[in-house]
Amino acid sequence: MKKAKKRKEIQFLNSVLQEVKDYELINPSTMIQTFNLTKVYNITEGIEIRALNDVTIDIKKGEFVSVMGPSGSGKTTLLNMIGALDNPTSGVVYINRTNIAHMNDRQLTNLRLKEIGFIFQFYNLVPVLSAYENVELPMLFAGRTKQEIKRNVNKFLDLVGLSEKKDYLPSELSGGEQQRVAIARALCNEPSILIADEPTGELDSKMGMEIIKLLRDLNLELHQTILMVTHDPMIGALAERMLKMRDGKIIETVITNR
Ligand SMILES: Nc1ncnc2c1ncn2[C@@H]1O[C@H](COP(=O)(O)OP(=O)(O)OP(=O)(O)O)[C@@H](O)[C@H]1O
């Protein structure tokens, strides 16, 4: 009994020690840091898929990074781990030098709601709510004041060029406009990180380029850290750095001269 307790204490002390070492390793200017991130899915007995395989990356505060790679290479899995939407099999994610595995439920909710904005391929707007109400929603969940909500919803709808259409329903907007509403919604709580999974996947390439140029301009103005998955090399090249993935690994990093 005593031995087991001692072993647990030693394990705990070792994990604290590791944390301190990691903390010292992480540059204060880093926003997202992963160490040896691995995700294994057990499909059936004996068959496993290594969706992420030992991924170590660091992304600086305010940096705009794109992730490219063939279907099934682990891009969405990587975003899900960083956005605390799923747990890795092994490895760690630090957001702003904090290990997200050690956050309690309240801290995790806070992280997902206020620190990270999500943008998806299929916009995910609520069909019965207007553009204004869709953008307002995460701010209501975050318990922001009425004044803050009004100020930010108007500010971000204006930044994405949709002030005039704030009372329109999603079905009354084009695909590009719907995605701009989704961008305003992701930004309204002023998150420090924006995670976007194929944000232009449903748009034609001209509209896609426009949306990402908007995202890039917002990044230059508001300095959020952006991690964006795309299949389109032209879109990926609008980021400062492109990470190329294959078989769950980062196989190449390209610094763009955008
Ligand atoms: N919940 C799951 N259960 C089992 N396997 C999964 C699960 N999610 C993903 N996978 C597998 O993990 C691998 C990586 O999937 P992931 O969704 O990260 O790929 P992706 O690079 O985002 O692909 P795409 O470009 O098609 O979106 C794939 O082989 C996929 O089949």
Ligand SMILES: [Mg+2]
């Ligand atoms: Mg995907």
